[in-house]
Amino acid sequence: MHDDDDADDEKVCGHPTVYGGLCVACGRAVKKGGIKFVPKSAAAAGPNKKKNNKVEISVAEADRMASLTRERLDESKRLSLVLDLDHTLVECAILARAPATEVHELVVQGRAHQVRLRPKLGEFFDKLCGLYEPTIYTHGSREYAIAVAKLIEAQTIAKFGGRIVSRDDAPDLSAKAEKRLDRVFPGAGGTESSLVVDDRHDVWQGADLDHLVLVEPYKFFERRGLVAPYQDLDTQLAHTRRALVEIHEAYFKNGNTTASAALKQVRSRVFSNDVLCFVALPRDLALLRRFAVAFGATVEEDPDSATCVVVDERRRDRTARCIRPPPKSSASYVHLDWFWYSIWHLDRKDPARFYVPPHEIIDFPVEDHPPAKRIRRDDTNHQSTTAVVVVPDDDDAWADDVAAEIADDVIDDDDDDDDDDDGDQ
Amino acid sequence: MVFFFKTDLEYSMHLAPEYFGPRMRTYIKDEIVKSVEGKCLGREGYVIAVMELKNEDIDTGVVEYDSGFVSVNARYSAILMRPFKNEVVDAVVTQVNEIGFFTEAGPLTIFVSRHAMPPDLQEGYDPDVESWISEDREVEIKQKCVVRLRLLGVTCDSQSITAVGTIKDDYLGLISMGFSY
């Protein structure tokens, strides 16, 4: 449309933001290759239109916005909190399953969605709204994200202020299922005062993982079908809430720090006194080690020098011969759940509650039983729970791996009086 | 500089044999209205309403040899909306965020950035109320407000028209707080 010399344009107008190819300040069509732009995804795309025009902002504008946001947050002593929706704050079912109480019906793009809010979501925002500014970042469509945001705003004191990033706003999201913090907070230092709460670590890469507060995937609908009567004993958000208060404290106590450093401080306390040895499938091993170290543990290959031997249930059945005789040290054998729950809750769980009785470990010499402590899974329970079939969920492949293990715990918690709740240390 | 105009257009369609019969013309008319109203015809603009579609303007169809479908052409007149640069438009605010706000004028979406706001409004985004508020707090632009804006730039492709606007000029800006639903 404009044949003007682009270089001349840029002298007159810095083209700070581009919408659908047009500069928002001068109205000219901006050609590629001149000023460097970054995508700006936060609630930027147009309202519910078939075609969403991309908004891009110049690097200078991104920096300006980042420092403005930082200023605003510092002033109110808050941090940014990027929240995933599905399996983190809510669970959504599109096919109507058995009628459930406390399920909200939403119609999105002509389809009925049943949305269940995760337990303690209200308390989560009650406590955290003064400490964090929430932003939604979801793989869902823009319409879905807005509908769920409205529901959460209606049911809790949360205010998202239009800070909603959906797959329609962030092209990387739909293509590779990848999330990037700099898409939400572009500009120099834009991500420094932000944390992420998500049930998936695999969608985050590199330095963004240092901002991630991982939570147990919330799968109410899936598990309700398996166990009746199903009580929703999910306490994840109470733990996350407590951890986020601690991280906020660590951040503002230290004057000049970053959110990732504050998170690291809280994370590294979890396994700070543990020497862990993993008995797991090789492909998981690297991941487990990475998490163990990030959460303060020392990892040993030799069970004799470990304080905790973490047993992966899948490993037990197939490759039992790899499990060594009991260590000479006083190491306790714990189920992998112990490890993940400690990470999800950012709080070291009592290994006794996740103790794996030696007779469950095939090839484990019977005469070398350590003195029986409290056995978490008895045989009857175990029989009944191995039959559980977890419905596969493409959206959450990683979570599926642990879902079967989680299902065990839920059953145990049902007849467990000292349920692991908020008051638990 | 014309925002709305009446023009003659042509429509071609493929009609399945099940629609042949006495109601065929009615069906063709319905089909045209249904498929063009609200649609963007590229540079022509958006079709606001089909005005005239006479029976004699529906040509005799040609039966396609291999499918049995009939290929029909029809001429009709319609009111179109075609935005032009520098035009002044009243639009409803539909979404407000930290980089500006989106408005709608009929089928057209127009984005107004903070860079296209007067200086006393440019820094005034309040995320808690999702509004742009002027320094003297006299002006508050939020969802459902009506603003008068001037189109800074317009581009089209075959499916939609992209427009950016400005309220940084005399007689532009907030004109009403809109309707409450």
Ligand SMILES: [Mg+2]
């Ligand atoms: Mg999720």
Ligand SMILES: [Zn+2]
């Ligand atoms: Zn420009």
